Amino acid sequence: MRPDALNTRYSLSARLIFAAVRMITRRPLPDAAKINLYRPEFYGDPMKRLTQAAMRGPSSWSIGERELMAAYVSAANGSAFCIGAHRATAAGALGTPSVVDQTLNDLDTAPIGEPLRATLRLLGKVTQETAITPDDVREVLRSGVSAEQIKDALDVCFAFNVINRLADSFDFARLTPDGYAGGARYLLKRGYQ
DSSP: OOOTHHHHOOOHHHHHHHHHHHHHHSSOOOHHHHHHHHSIIIIIHHHHHHHHHHHHSSOSSOHHHHHHHHHHHHHHHTOHHHHHHHHHHHHHHHSOHHHHHHHHHOGGGSSSOHHHHHHHHHHHHHHHHSOOOHHHHHHHHHTTOOHHHHHHHHHHHHHHHHHHHHHHHTTOOOOOHHHHHHHHHHHHHHTTO
């Protein structure tokens, strides 16, 4: 259930940002951005730093691959808002919406490399079962993924397991396809800061 505070209890500066975004884009600021302004010192600022590091920090995974990981984790959680947001962002980053859709619909037959497929399987297991074994990690390493890449992927997984739960708990409003596309352009240009 969405707490009423998330609809009304924002600082004056936050409300001015909401108004400016609505005036410029002719759309309300998405709930995912609004929640960062609700108690920024408690959640917004630390989570933006964590997500920026996971999604745009140094990594041998591309931005598109990390966005696909975010979409995959969101799909494993059934988080409708986040699936839409990161499906669009991954498609924009990779330039291949069909690959994103195929990966989310059937990982086993998706036209992606085995290292990414093995990594997504691991993230799905962490998300759905909340535990992995040394054998799970060894399987990913055997596919050609480095230990650093596994750490980077688990950082993405952590960030989006938190965000998915908030999005669903607080009933983030789903966007139109144009709204998701606009959000994707913003994330690809500016990141998560």
